[in-house]
Amino acid sequence: MATVSSWYGPALRNTILGKLDMSEAKMALLGADFEFDPECSNGDFLSGLELSCGSWPYYARAAVPFGPWYWDPEIDRGHLFRPIYTGTPDFYVNFPALGQDVEGWVTDRRVYAAVLIGSLPTEAVVPVAAWWNTAGIYISNDPATWNLGMYFQGNGRVLAIEMD
Amino acid sequence: MAAVTITQWSGPGLLSCIKSTDAAPIDLIANSLKLMLVKSTFNFTPDLQYVDNAADDASDPSFCECDFTNYVGGFEGAGRKAATVTSLLYDATDNRLELVIQNETWSAAGGTTDNDIGAILLIKEGTDDTDSQAIGCIALNNVFSTNGGDAVLDIDDGDGCLRLSLPES
Numbered sequence: 001m002a003t004v005s006s007w008y009g010p011a012l013r014n015t016i017l018g019k020l021d022m023s024e025a026k027m028a029l030l031g032a033d034f035e036f037d038p039e040c041s042n043g044d045f046l047s048g049l050e051l052s053c054g055s056w057p058y059y060a061r062a063a064v065p066f067g068p069w070y071w072d073p074e075i076d077r078g079h080l081f082r083p084i085y086t087g088t089p090d091f092y093v094n095f096p097a098l099g100q101d102v103e104g105w106v107t108d109r110r111v112y113a114a115v116l117i118g119s120l121p122t123e124a125v126v127p128v129a130a131w132w133n134t135a136g137i138y139i140s141n142d143p144a145t146w147n148l149g150m151y152f153q154g155n156g157r158v159l160a161i162e163m164d
Numbered sequence: 165m166a167a168v169t170i171t172q173w174s175g176p177g178l179l180s181c182i183k184s185t186d187a188a189p190i191d192l193i194a195n196s197l198k199l200m201l202v203k204s205t206f207n208f209t210p211d212l213q214y215v216d217n218a219a220d221d222a223s224d225p226s227f228c229e230c231d232f233t234n235y236v237g238g239f240e241g242a243g244r245k246a247a248t249v250t251s252l253l254y255d256a257t258d259n260r261l262e263l264v265i266q267n268e269t270w271s272a273a274g275g276t277t278d279n280d281i282g283a284i285l286l287i288k289e290g291t292d293d294t295d296s297q298a299i300g301c302i303a304l305n306n307v308f309s310t311n312g313g314d315a316v317l318d319i320d321d322g323d324g325c326l327r328l329s330l331p332e333s
Contacts, residue, residue, distance in 0.1 A: 006259075009254025009255075009256065009259075009261065010254060012254065012261050012328065013252060013253070013254055013261055015182055016178070016181050016182060016192065016252070016261060016328065017181070017191065017192060017193060017252070018181060018182055018183065018184030018189055018190075018191065019184070038254070038256055038259065039254065039256050068183070069179055069182050069183055071175040071176065071178070071179050073175055073210055073211045
């Protein structure tokens with residue numbers, strides 16, 4: 001869904017220090033007014049922007065099962081990346097039945113950003129990376145597209161770290 | 165020595181930083197790290213893992229370690245100086261993580277026996293050089309030839325000596 005993505009700087013720092021816990025990583029979806037701040041170090045901003053179950057039936061943060069960190073010496077000067085679903089070529093983060101409601105479908109609604117969430121010993125919610133599209137992604141009321149999925153290529157380079 | 169701008173991480177070393185569950189994890193802030201000098205004959209590759217890789221060639225830091233007058237190399241040698249990490253911070257302007265190490269001086273370097281210094285390795289010593297981990301290579305802009313004067317490692321405290329970019333896609 002995304003057109004732009006990036007790490008949050010403080011999360012990368014904690015990654016390099018081996019402190020970031022991604023064992024229970026999740027993906028959150030955000031509405032309009034999202035502005036990426038690469039220096040953001042906590043998830044407080046989510047509370048005002050995250051979709052809510054009230055207006056977005058069936059919305060819940062999706063689990064993102066990560067594999068171990070992997071270093072590929074063959075790519076340029078070397079990239080570190082964390083593959084998602086090791087051994088599987090591609091990966092989707094699914095939000096099943098997003099927008100489905102017993103009384104109908106939410107219409108003309110858009111998702112503007114997705115934020116990957118990890119945790120620290122001292123902080124339960126830490127933004128790790130974000131994908132965003134300033135135009136938003138329209139959530140259709142077509143039953144065939146109830147599920148919103150985020151597609152990643154299987155090599156997991158979506159979370160690459162480039163050794164500068 | 166000239167200011168440093170060319171640097172490279174060791175891939176295995178960086179992995180050991182990230183993976184706190186690693187058999188030999190590296191904590192860039194809490195661990196005692198060291199700087200070792202290697203001659204210009206040393207050829208760094210990002211897959212370097214240990215200070216002594218047993219190759220005894222240009223890829224082997226222990227084989228290429230300096231031996232100029234007043235530099236004592238080898239495991240726990242006095243020539244290997246403690247590396248003081250002054251900061252590891254995200255630079256929003258350049259969109260990268262920057263590791264800054266305090267400047268270091270090797271006094272009265274050479275004079276009788278001289279070397280051409282090509283690089284400084286950031287390492288974490290283990291029980292000997294075969295399990296001492298390479299973390300990164302700080303290459304010099306120009307080879308520094310010892311002559312009995314001081315050899316000063318002048319780290320760029322603005323951009324750091326080892327960096328990680330955050331690729332935006």
